[in-house]
Amino acid sequence: MVGIIIASHGEFANGILQSGSMIFGEQKDVKAVTLKPSEGPDDIKGKLEAAVATFENQDEVLFLVDLWGGTPFNQVNNLFEAHKDTWAIVSGLNLPMLIEAYASRMSMDSARDIAAHILETGVEGIKIRPEELQPKPKAAAKANAQPSNAGAPGKLEYVLARIDSRLLHGQVATTWTKTTNPTRIIVVSDNVAHDELRTNMIKQAAPSGVKAHVVPINQMIKLAKDDKHFGGQRALLLFETPQDALKAIEGGVPIKTLNIGSMSHSVGKVQPNKVLAFDQDDIDTFGKLKADGVTFDVRKVPADSKENMDAILQKAQNELNKQKKA
Incomplete structure (x- = not known):
């Protein structure tokens, strides 16, 4: 199974991990790693390495981070260089993306495949009310929403x-x-x-x-x-x-x-x-x-x-x- 590490500034990672468990159930090989205000890059790097070490399969790891270019991302990226053929990083984490990652692990055994798959869900999870402010979906996307033999x-x-x-x-x-x-x-x-x-x-x-x-x-x-x-x-x-x-x-x-x-x-x-x-x-x-x-x-x-x-x-x-x- 692909391991998942959720990394963030502050307690966001712990909070979204708990939210995901409430919706999808407790998950194996998922860890939250947080950067506290009093900590620096070396601190979170150590936490990331310790989290990966707990996984049964350390060759396939997906990192879901809060912000591209932030300290959690940068430290993940440093570790990623030695495993870029099998590991994957996705930034801009939201709850729909995390749930999709959990579901994808049931049928996908590649961190890179899951990373590519969950991007669309992360974007689709962002919605607006009133609805007229929401961008109109592309015609192709609407056509693909129903099976070809619908009706x-x-x-x-x-x-x-x-x-x-x-x-x-x-x-x-x-x-x-x-x-x-x-x-x-x-x-x-x-x-x-x-x-x-x-x-x-x-x-x-x-x-x-x-x-x-x-x-x-x-x-x-x-x-x-x-x-x-x-x-x-x-x-x-x-x-x-x-x-x-x-x-x-x-x-x-x-x-x-x-x-x-x-x-x-x-x-x-x-x-x-x-x-x-x-x-x-x-x-x-x-x-x-x-x-x-x-x-x-x-x-x-x-x-x-x-x-x-x-x-x-x-x-x-x-x-x-x-x-x-x-």
């Missing part, structure tokens, strides 16, 4: 179906999008479809090159049966509740596996782990989904280990039973 006869292909009370947020827009490569993100919810503000926010949160839609459940059922207009379209479905997912599946949306990301806590619910909360209706709904042949993939991000949904539901049921007796 051809065929049904939607489902690359992920997820229950997440937060719907479209950082973990979905970056991590899951990078690993499943959808052309469309579809929020399936009657409540959200009738909320203009939430609908607009979701559409604005879509990652570059992916269209976001919000549709009522019955509309999603109709779309799933349409075999004339969705050839080449890869859909990532987001449900706010298990009840919405059950209604869609029983209506004919062909989902065999549900990724369980988060279910927010509210009055009357129990919380058997950090991100999932249930009431009796939720537990009963998951029982119906299981009876319908649906399997559950309990993970916040792809890098997480899968949790046992049966054990989580049993713990939730036990806690609800205790509440009833109290």
Whole structure:
């Protein structure tokens, strides 16, 4: 695996490392190196060398630095000269670039290939509101955003179906999008479809090159049966509740596996782990989904280990039973 070193003036490297972990999960062979106000070039050089020494593969190292020409960059560049055939440096680090680097390590084993690949993502991550201030995308880029057979006869292909009370947020827009490569993100919810503000926010949160839609459940059922207009379209479905997912599946949306990301806590619910909360209706709904042949993939991000949904539901049921007796 390609090792990654994040280097910066001050605590920026530590902060963005923590942000990346929150979105993509903890990462192996990634180190943050900081230059403090009281330190000089030799200090950060020593830190860089020590960080590289911890990597399993020291031949393939990608350096992500904050500023071209600054002291962190200059010291990285000095070390780079002896390894320029395999190492790579990218400056102007932002969070979309870091997330893309994490995702790229899953399929690329060259620091130089990853460096070339993440540049576009770093640039695309810079957006402006109001939107009229944003430069217009080039025609070629817009054409490449959709597969060449988009709109051809065929049904939607489902690359992920997820229950997440937060719907479209950082973990979905970056991590899951990078690993499943959808052309469309579809929020399936009657409540959200009738909320203009939430609908607009979701559409604005879509990652570059992916269209976001919000549709009522019955509309999603109709779309799933349409075999004339969705050839080449890869859909990532987001449900706010298990009840919405059950209604869609029983209506004919062909989902065999549900990724369980988060279910927010509210009055009357129990919380058997950090991100999932249930009431009796939720537990009963998951029982119906299981009876319908649906399997559950309990993970916040792809890098997480899968949790046992049966054990989580049993713990939730036990806690609800205790509440009833109290």
